[in-house]
Amino acid sequence: MAENASSPDPDVLLALRALSNPVRLQLLLWLREPTRHFSAERAIADPVEVGICVTHIREKANLAQSTVSAYMAELERAGLVKSTRVGKWTHYKRDEARIAQLVHTLGQTL
Template structure:
């Protein structure tokens, strides 16, 4: 019998689930240093301010647009990235504050 069992933070569980997929983790790692991993050529918005367009993420990952969109949506639901629309294109940027909060929660939880 478990005494004083505490349920895990649902936001933390959602983030860990999103990161359990190696490709989603890779996408998040690339977005940590967008200037290093993505060419600024052809960008319609500032990668540092707005984020990286799904088209550029798709090209680097070598995956179908729908797969990349689904992966990024999962990372967004987990609070790890933020999406910004620029015209008809969606750009993604890491949510550094939220990631730091989740890391802190993980440290306190484990």
């Protein structure tokens, strides 16, 4: 992320836009501690290593699959989560390095 005093970094703007939605922010917070917020009993992949299935996120959030998929796609475009396919299911986990970079950049520029 470039530090430019004359114009905001487009990557930072994209991340802040993704985080401006309270539901997307909640999803990201749940993914911070996946074993605390999602049952491992029904998981088809390791929730820490691979992530949480969209189906489980949808159930917890009580939202339509299409809404959750759109929210997760927005978080992924912003670089805040990474997706992994396991069979026909998409799993998401936080991109901790990118989140740390964003926090650092915000600390340096705000």
